[in-house]
Amino acid sequence: MLSIRPRLALIAASLLLAFGAQAQNAAGVRAEKNISLELANQLASATVAACAASGYAVTATVVDRAGGVRAMQRADNAGPHTVQAAERKAYTSASAKAPTKTMLENSQKNPGAATLGDIPGFLLLGGGLPIKAGNEVIGAIGVGGAPGGHLDEQCAQTALDKFKAELG
Numbered sequence: 001m002l003s004i005r006p007r008l009a010l011i012a013a014s015l016l017l018a019f020g021a022q023a024q025n026a027a028g029v030r031a032e033k034n035i036s037l038e039l040a041n042q043l044a045s046a047t048v049a050a051c052a053a054s055g056y057a058v059t060a061t062v063v064d065r066a067g068g069v070r071a072m073q074r075a076d077n078a079g080p081h082t083v084q085a086a087e088r089k090a091y092t093s094a095s096a097k098a099p100t101k102t103m104l105e106n107s108q109k110n111p112g113a114a115t116l117g118d119i120p121g122f123l124l125l126g127g128g129l130p131i132k133a134g135n136e137v138i139g140a141i142g143v144g145g146a147p148g149g150h151l152d153e154q155c156a157q158t159a160l161d162k163f164k165a166e167l168g
Helices: 004-027 037-053 081-096 100-109 149-162
Strands: 059-064 069-074 128-133 136-144
Touching (some): 037 059, 037 069, 037 136, 037 149, 059 081, 059 149, 081 128, 081 136, 100 128, 100 149, 128 149
Antiparallel strands (some): 059 069, 059 136, 128 136
């Protein structure tokens, strides 16, 4: 039978191993910010409203940080093609963590980036903007249907400006 000292040493060693394993597992887990469904819906609605105020019938899609659709709104009279265009712009922006207009310009100027548009799901047209909480991209908005990608982008930027306080 073990005396008290060896038993305490055994218990202490067991605790150290248990806490060490726990700390090791925690180091392999990442905590990431992501867009909520509520905010995604609010941003999609505000984007469609911003475009409607300028007379444009658009679709706005909001994706999470991984490019998965969180919310989509299609205005009355928005063309059927706008649904896919908005989703692909949002996916492209979230994936690259950059505005799609910037990506388009870079692909036109840089031969090494010319084939970015060949990536499945990418659409290099203006109208996709990343959604940031501080400096971290938590999603993206894609807009399709205004008469030009720069106008799609303006509607998304108007919505983002409206929720600036919530995004930090």
